[in-house]
Amino acid sequence: MTSERLQTFTRALASNANINPTTQPPKMRVQNLSFYYGDFRAVADIHLDIPDRRITAIIGPSGCGKSTLLRALNRMGDLVPQARVVGRVLLDDEDIYAPHVDVVEVRRRVGMVFQRPNPFPKSIYDNVAFGPRLLGVNRRRDLDSIIEKALRAAALWDEVKDKLHESGIALSGGQQQRLCIARALAVEPEVILMDEPASALDPIATYKIEELMHTLRDEYTIVIVTHNMQQAARASDFTAFMNMNDQRAGVLVEFGATREIFTNPREKQTEDYITGRFG
């Protein structure tokens, strides 16, 4: 009798386990990275491991080097005259700045979405087909399937499936940005960099992009730069806080799980920034 009641009681006591953070090795590793524009060191000695298939947000005041760091992750900084990189950026343990590396392949594997939606003045279809065509995919059937997949992944398919041959420019701002995400996805990248992807959008379109990021992180590693601290809090798993040092170079102050950064940061600078007591 006793044991029966005891069993009924204890059986009911199932505890639910918590979700664990990623146990995968980091997708990208930034090691001792400095980025120079001529003589000016814009970011200094950054060490940062970017978790695989998670969303990492980079926050910090204007001019602290967030975008510079982001652009260094797929060698977009190479396009700036007199720019120079010191240190290493590993993508799956391979240094993307090593001499033999194909920059085009780096940018295929590490795609990018910009602040202002920048669709080409072409049809929705051709916007998404642009990357695959460059890579030599020309058969109509293959392209059709790639385009549908990319537009579905970007949560845009249902809104545009009946007008694939209309201009991408005719879409709303939020749709244009999702079109740019679809364009980035069409070449099957592994990492997606987003530079203020929602700063030109209204709140609902912003939430849609954030929701989309959340779906995408099952398959992609996402790094987002944002001025909007609330967005970093809402949408990311990990947050990196950058600030300027005395030489006005951007440094990484703190990196950690977003919930920790926003409820209990370790560094006073981080606390001051996120509570608006900066400077």
Next chain:
Amino acid sequence: MPRDTFSDELTGLKNQLLQLGADAARTIGTGVDALKTRDRTLAEAIIAHDAEINRVRYDIEEQCYELIATQQPLASDLREIISILLIAIELERIADHSKNLAEIVIHMGDAPLLKPLIDIPRMADITQSMLNQALEAFARRDAAMGRAVCDRDDEIDQLYQQVFRELLTFVMEDPRTVSRALNLLFAAHNLERIGDRITNIGERVIYAATGRLEELNIERPAT
């Protein structure tokens, strides 16, 4: 849909709270069962399980802080999260009262019960049913149902008074029964406090559903 992730997280948190509630409700019945049957093993299991209830309560509390810090909840979302936080605390305290019932069982050792238990199990049944109803009201965001739960606290208070008077007659008849009477009075007192805690939950249900802060059962006797 925008904010599906946040909505899912909030639903998950709400479900976790409801589970904690079901768990706390179960401890009330089990506590009184242990008292009725003088089952010390069962009493010890209840005491041991209290640590787990406390852990879940802190887990819920932490998630509430995280949602407030990261998701900027507003309007009904904000009220719901605040209510979850406060209800979790009430549930943990309810389980503490059940633990007190279990401790009485241990404390009494082999001393026989002063009298067969009648009103105390009734108090347990009513509080358990009130708690389940309060949780359902919260799940449904039903303010009227939350208010109805609180009305039943009067039944608990009446039963408590009845137990008090009855035990008093035993003690007056034979002062040597005082220690055994006090054990039962303490048990009834814990159940009466559980009723008050459930009233607090009812108030949170009304707040979550309507945004109004109402104090219910103001005339309840001070304890």
